[in-house]
Amino acid sequence: MGDSLTAGYGLAEGEGFVPQLQQWLAANGSDATVVNAGVSGDTTAGGLARLDWSLTPETDALIVTLGGNDLLRGLDPAVTRSNLEAILTKADARKLPVLLIGLPGPANFGPDWKAQFDAIYPELAAKHGTLLAPNFMAGLGGDDPAAARRLMQADGIHPNPEGVKRIVADLGPKVLELLARVQP
Template identity: 70%
Template sequence: MKTAFRSCLLGPVALGYGVIGRMRNLIAAALIVAGGAAAAEPVTVAALGDSLTQGYGLPQGDGFVPRLQAWLAANGADAEIVNAGVSGDTTAGGLARIDWTLTPEVDALIVTLGGNDLLRGIDPATSRANLEAILTKAAERDLPVLLIGMEAPGNYGPDYKVEFDAIYPDLAQRFGTLFAEGFFAPLMQDGADPAALTPFMQPDGIHPNAEGVAKIVEGLGPKVLDLIAQAQSS
C-alpha cells in the first residue's frame, strides 16, 4: 500500500521532469540551428567607388558589381557585394558618404577611387588625405579593406605622376590593407601598350565595356576572395 501510494506521488513528478528534459532538448536544438544560420550568413562587402564601380554605360547585369557577385558565387564564396559606386565621384565624394556607406551590416570594404581626381587634376596631396580618412574610418570599425590603385597619366608631368602613383601602395602598407595595383591592370596582362586596351573599352576610352569588365573581375576576383576570408576570420 505504501509502495502504491509512493508511486502515485512520484508519477506526476517524474512526468514533469521528462517534459522539462524534452523542452531543454528542443531549446538546445533550436539554439544550434540558429547558430548555424547565423554562421551561414553571407559576408557583406561595400564597394565604394565612382563610375567604374557603378557600372557606367553598361546594362545592369554587365557592371562591375553584378559581374563580381556572379564570379564569387561561381568560385564558392558566400558574399553580397553592395554597389556603393557613384558616377563622377572623387575621393572627396567618397569620403563624404563613407559614414552612411559603412552600415552595421558591412563586413568588408573595397575602395576604388581616384580616377576623377586625375581627370580634374586634383592635387595628389588632397587625394591622399581623402583616401587616408576613408581608410581610417574603416580601421575604426576593424573592417578589412581592399584598396585598388589608380595610375596617373603622364600629361600632368613626371612629378605629379610619381606623387599620385605612390598614394595607393603607401596607404595600403600603412593601414595593412589588401592591395591591387590598378583597376585596369588585368587588361594590361597581354602587354603594356595602351592600345591593347581598346577592344575592352567603351567608345569614351575611359570606361570598360562588358568584355573588359569580365576580364577585370577575373583579375581582381582572387583579391576579393582574400578580403572575404579576412572578414570571415575577424
C-alpha cells in the first residue's frame, strides 16, 4: 500500500517497485505474490480511505509506503501520524504482519516539523510491533548525491529502473523478514 513510489510512476510496466520486488523475491526463494496497491499522489489519508477494500481476504501481510506526499505538501505531522496509526491499527485487528517503510522529512519546513515527521515511523513501528525500514530511498546511497541523482528520473523525486533495482535490493531482506512472520 503506497503512493507513486510503489505504483511505479514514470516507469514502463515491469520496471517499478512491485514487479522488481516480485522478481527479487522469486530469485531469493519466495513464492509470495506482491500486489501493487500504490496510487500516485496518494497521501496517508488516501491510503487510509482505501485500506478496507484494498485488504482482500487473501492478504497475508502488508507493506506500507505512505507519507511521501504528506511530506511534499508539508502536511501537519500529527495528521500523518494519525492516519498511519489508523492503518496499523486496522492491520493489527486483522493480525497482519506489517513492514512500515518511511522517508526522512525535509529540512525546508523547519527543524521542529522535521523532528516531528522523522519520529513518526520508528515510534509507530515500536508501538505496533511492525518491522521498520526508515528510508525507502536508502538503497540509492545517500553518501554520494551525484550518484543518487543518476538513479532518479528527471523530476528528482522518483527513482529510475536502476534506482528501483537498488531500492529493492536494500528492502528485499526486510520483506523476507516480513514474510517469515506470516501465519500459515
